Amino acid sequence: MELVDVGSNLSHHNGAETVGKHNHRSEVLAPKIRLGGDAMARKGRARRRFLVGAGAAGLTAFAMPYIKTARSAGKLSIGTWDHWVPGANEVLREICEQWGADNGIEVNVDFITSIGNKLLLTAQAESRAKTGHDVFVQPLWFPSMFRHRLEPVDDVVEDIISEHGALHPSAKFLAYLDDVWRASPAPAGSLNYASVSRLDLYEEHAGIKLKEIFPAGNERDSALVNTWTYEAFLSAAEKLHGAGKSFGAPIAPTPDGNQWLAALFAAYGSEVVNESVEITVDSDETRVVLEYLSRLTQYMPESVYAWDDASNNRWLISGEGSSIFNPPSAWAVANRDNPDVAKHVWHHDAPRGPRGRFRADSPFFWGIWDFSQNISAGKDLLRYMAGRDVMNRLVAGAKGFDIPLIISHYQNNDIWAQSHPPEGVLYNYPIRGDEHPVAAGYPAPPEYAAQIMAQGVLPNLVARVTQGGDSFDDAIRWAENELEGIMRR
Numbered sequence: 001m002e003l004v005d006v007g008s009n010l011s012h013h014n015g016a017e018t019v020g021k022h023n024h025r026s027e028v029l030a031p032k033i034r035l036g037g038d039a040m041a042r043k044g045r046a047r048r049r050f051l052v053g054a055g056a057a058g059l060t061a062f063a064m065p066y067i068k069t070a071r072s073a074g075k076l077s078i079g080t081w082d083h084w085v086p087g088a089n090e091v092l093r094e095i096c097e098q099w100g101a102d103n104g105i106e107v108n109v110d111f112i113t114s115i116g117n118k119l120l121l122t123a124q125a126e127s128r129a130k131t132g133h134d135v136f137v138q139p140l141w142f143p144s145m146f147r148h149r150l151e152p153v154d155d156v157v158e159d160i161i162s163e164h165g166a167l168h169p170s171a172k173f174l175a176y177l178d179d180v181w182r183a184s185p186a187p188a189g190s191l192n193y194a195s196v197s198r199l200d201l202y203e204e205h206a207g208i209k210l211k212e213i214f215p216a217g218n219e220r221d222s223a224l225v226n227t228w229t230y231e232a233f234l235s236a237a238e239k240l241h242g243a244g245k246s247f248g249a250p251i252a253p254t255p256d257g258n259q260w261l262a263a264l265f266a267a268y269g270s271e272v273v274n275e276s277v278e279i280t281v282d283s284d285e286t287r288v289v290l291e292y293l294s295r296l297t298q299y300m301p302e303s304v305y306a307w308d309d310a311s312n313n314r315w316l317i318s319g320e321g322s323s324i325f326n327p328p329s330a331w332a333v334a335n336r337d338n339p340d341v342a343k344h345v346w347h348h349d350a351p352r353g354p355r356g357r358f359r360a361d362s363p364f365f366w367g368i369w370d371f372s373q374n375i376s377a378g379k380d381l382l383r384y385m386a387g388r389d390v391m392n393r394l395v396a397g398a399k400g401f402d403i404p405l406i407i408s409h410y411q412n413n414d415i416w417a418q419s420h421p422p423e424g425v426l427y428n429y430p431i432r433g434d435e436h437p438v439a440a441g442y443p444a445p446p447e448y449a450a451q452i453m454a455q456g457v458l459p460n461l462v463a464r465v466t467q468g469g470d471s472f473d474d475a476i477r478w479a480e481n482e483l484e485g486i487m488r489r
Contacts, residue, residue: 075106076377079126079133081119081189081364082111083398084313084329086336091397092188099384105377114139114255115308120454126369134372135381138365140439141450143175143183150182151368156379157181160386165408168363170437174446175365182367185405187385188394189364191327192403192437193259194347194429198245199422201322201344205243206236214348216417216424218432225433226352230267233351234296237323241299245322248300248315250307251463253456257307258440259360260325261458265289266438267353272457273444273483281461281479287472288354290465297466305467317341325350325360328419328426332399335421343421347429361437363405400426451486 078096083089093109100107110133112119123142126132127149143150161167167185175183202208213224237247250257265272270285297304301315313330315321317338324330334342350359366385368378384390391409395402400419404410410430419426431437440458441449452458461479464470470478 074104075108076100076135076374076381077133078107078109078135078381079112079122080109080135080137080186080366081139082113083188083401084327085332085398085401088188088394088398088401091394095187095385095390095393096381099381103377103380105374107381112137115310130369130371132369134374135366135368135378137186137189138175138183138367139189140174140362140364141441141446141453143365143367144177144446145450146367147177147182149370151370151372151375151378152180152182153184153368153379153382154181156184156382159383160184160406164386164388164406166406168405168407170361170363171365171405174363177446183365184367184382185386186364186366187391187404188398188402189362190403190405191362191364191401192429192431193256193263193325193327193360193362195323195350196316196326196328196330197323197346197348198316198321198341198344199346201240201243201245202236205245205322206239208232208236210346210348214346214428214433216427220433225349228349228351230264230292230351230353234292234299237296237299240322245320246300247296247323248304248307248312248321249325250309250311251297251304251459251466252307253459254307254309255362255453256309256312256326257459258453258456259362261462262438262440262442263325263350263358263360264293264353265458266358266436266442267350267355268292269353269355271443272461272479273441273448273452273487275443275445277444277448277487279480279483279487281483282476286476290462290472290475293462294466305463316345328399328401328429331425332401339421345425346422347426349428349431349433349435352434357433357435358438359431359435361439365405400429403430448486451489452483455482455486457482457486 080092083092089111096107096109112122119137119139122132123136123146126136127146130149138146138150171185175181197210199211202210213228214220240246249260251261265286268285268289270281270283270289272279272281272286274280303311312321312324312326313333316324316330317334319338319341328347331342331345331347334345350357366382368375368382372378386406388409391404391406392413395404395413395415400416416426416429417424439449441452444452457479461475464475464478465472
């Protein structure tokens with residue numbers, strides 16, 4: 001999902017959230033997927049149960065990157081994500097530095113790429129060394145992974161909710177841990193993985209008018225929407241592949257590889273670990289997904305097993321690809337580097353599977369390390385960055401890529417309707433229809449879901465079948481062993 005320059009997610013539904021005493025899991029990233037009857041207890045299907053309550057599992061140790069150590073009361077350093085949309089970093093830096101100038105604080109903003117897990121490596125290094133930046137970005141599962149090194153920010157979040165209203169429910173699920181807010185909604189980075197397709201190629205080679213199915217407006221034809229299923233997508237992929245314009249998505253342990261597969265698995269009702277921390281990958285639903293992907297991968301580039309998060313962007317921007325699952329970064333770069341492609345791009349809903357329509361989701365937060373020398377200034381900055389005017393500047397600077405976690409800041413904001421070319425290209429980037437947001441690893445609790453994603457369980461499972469030639473049973477046994485290792489850490 002990354003830009004061509006370097007290299008990828010939050011969708012929303014209309015719910016309200018308040019600061020509470022407990023971290024309720026229900027209906028947050030996705031509705032509960034309950035398998036009927038004895039589906040999970042059939043012959044030859046073992047369910048392994050593990051106790052929840054161990055501290056957040058740390059990821060494999062890596063060599064520590066260079067980090068800064070200088071501190072003073074009049075300084076504040078920020079480590080944040082290197083945005084993939086051209087110009088977005090500059091807008092964020094200007095806002096932070098201006099706030100610093102207004103408050104007599106020297107602010108330094110470092111943009112850290114997520115390519116090669118550099119963002120994660122830096123966070124790990126700083127948390128272990130107890131030195132580094134004051135404020136550090138916390139994408140998706142990070143608040144759980146680093147919960148014991150993050151300064152509680154209950155006062156910040158309470159102030160934000162009091163002034164601006166409710167947060168998207170996923171915020172509480174991901175950042176309200178052990179009855180404490182560990183991080184605050186980030187001003188930039190929250191994204192989702194919409195379907196990103198070439199209108200011209202779909203119509204010419206597959207006879208599908210995607211803009212009519214998912215128009216830039218509230219008037220949808222439900223009958224047309226219901227025609228967009230994974231079987232319909234498979235048929236289109238075959239035709240587009242035959243025309244030399246294949247669908248492309250990484251089947252590799254990258255964020256993009258994990259996330260688009262998470263949405264597909266959810267659409268078929270497959271969970272690898274459930275919310276009770278039971279390993280449930282051995283199921284009929286998983287086998288159906290693997291069978292589907294065995295067919296779909298025939299119509300994808302053979303190189304997808306080696307793709308990183310920039311590869312699918314390049315695939316679309318080059319003019320070779322017909323579809324990817326991605327935020328608007330590919331379209332934004334195409335506007336700069338290949339306008340003939342950009343003018344035909346459309347963002348729209350995912351196909352529907354037997355259990356519904358799902359879109360991968362990746363909320364971002366900002367956390368303050370508990371070893372920061374300027375916690376008070378960090379909290380003030382987080383409050384300031386939650387302001388509607390600030391958020392609007394950031395969303396505009398990211399060309400509609402960022403979707404705020406504060407509900408009032410994304411509702412009634414027409415930036416996605418105004419985006420062009422083509423007119424309305426981003427209208428369906430925020431969830432508008434019957435899609436459910438989901439994240440890789442869900443519905444396992446965050447500390448385990450983070451490991452499931454970090455270890456690339458889904459893409460590696462799929463690759464063992466579609467590239468390695470493993471049987472479904474052998475691949476599932478491999479996944480069970482991997483998951484057992486994760487649960488025991």
